[in-house]
Amino acid sequence: MTEQQGNTEHFHGEYKVSGGKLVVADLGVQQGQLSEVSINGDFFLEPDEALDDINQALTGLVADTSAKDLAAAVQGGLRADAVLFGFSAEAVAIAVRRALKKATTWADHDFEIIPPTPLETHQHVALDEVLTRQVGAGLRKPTLRFWEWEAPSVVIGSFQSMRNEVDPEGVERFGVTVVRRISGGGAMFMEPGNAITYSLYVPQSLVDGLSFADSYPFLDAWVMASLQKLGIAANYVPLNDIATDQGKIGGAAQKRTSNGGLLHHVTMSYDIDADKMTQVLRIGREKLSDKGIASAKKRVDPLRRQTGLAREEIINVMMETFQELYSASVIELSARDIEATDDLVRAKFGTEAWTYRVP
Known part of the structure; x- marks a missing residue:
């Protein structure tokens, strides 16, 4: 799903982890870069602040970034004590790629x-x-x-x-x-x-x-x-x-x-x-x-x-x-x-x- 607001195009993508949880990516693209990134879903994540880490790690990346590099950015941006339950950095990357229509369902x-x-x-x-x-x-x-x-x-x-x-x-x-x-x-x-x-x-x-x-x-x-x-x-x-x-x-x-x-x-x-x-x-x-x-x-x-x-x-x-x-x-x-x-x-x-x- 895509929406156009001002100079920012907004996207929505979802990925259900096999045997795990739903990961949703809501984000914008401005001048070819990811903006207003919001990763959400029914997964579990500790501590709460780690969600901000994920969003910040993705913000500013080029919209054509590969799934592998998206996952690496997420993993690299997580604090040392972060624990992901029911999803992974790779799952986040897939949701983002689906939102951007780089991956299909x-x-x-x-x-x-x-x-x-x-x-x-x-x-x-x-x-x-x-x-x-x-x-x-x-x-x-x-x-x-x-x-x-x-x-x-x-x-x-x-x-x-x-x-x-x-x-x-x-x-x-x-x-x-x-x-x-x-x-x-x-x-x-x-x-x-x-x-x-x-x-x-x-x-x-x-x-x-x-x-x-x-x-x-x-x-x-x-x-x-x-x-x-x-x-x-x-x-x-x-x-x-x-x-x-x-x-x-x-x-x-x-x-x-x-x-x-x-x-x-x-x-x-x-x-x-x-x-x-x-x-x-x-x-x-x-x-x-x-x-x-x-x-x-x-x-x-x-x-x-x-x-x-x-x-x-x-x-x-x-x-x-x-x-x-x-x-x-x-x-x-x-x-x-x-x-x-x-x-x-x-x-x-x-x-x-x-x-x-x-x-």
Whole structure:
């Protein structure tokens, strides 16, 4: 919200800390600098005078100051005995950036949903880059896309070694297609009907001021709401695992593009064949060592067993929840999207140079 009074333009922004309190920023901008700064909300702060410290630390800063530098200014301006409850210097920075329209909220965007669409595995990973760059360039609305698998597949992380992650004998035995995606993280094994995979394409402004670690649960809050509807109490295990008290059910990965787009995608196990997975992937002892478990087969606990529902029912609940929260509209992939994807498969994702870029 913006108001113009005299030579000073006034702004209002809000940020609700995940699991914490609401932080509100009311401020003015005069000659490109922050003025009349008032940080307020339902947080707790000791001593009372520390609130003046925060306002003074922000006053006079250039309006284009980054979230990182805003947070540093707030932290640097606090007296030594100040204690913040339910919020942080970073939360203040996000509220200020939102007020200035440098950061956006879910409500600032119109979202679209692409329902499960069968594609060849190389097309799936190429489409992630196509749609992420389209959103970053402002050529399409932020979009949620559900994948549909046509064949057994392994998708390895951008920086993983092919020889260290994939067992070539298992791949050949089960007719598995191996591709490399643009995001980091670990290898995923999928077969038609055994996983739920989705990609979220958003502008980076949506996570402006959030750390990488905080952006994961922030972008998947709607998923947690979906799982809660299904009777599953899930939580994030830093950095990028989604789990219940019965085991891990999924993992997330991200990629930020140079033009301002952000890809956040997740694969959740529905009915995974753990025996086949361990024959296709090389899951070493070091990978298991920080999980506190002895067997790779126990690392993933499928949604089918935890819900008793068909995979399609779970996906429908997820789509409905996203629509309810963000008023999203359902669309289909266009012929132009598919054409751009196929071009990128030929130029990049289908080539050995990309697939084996880390041998």
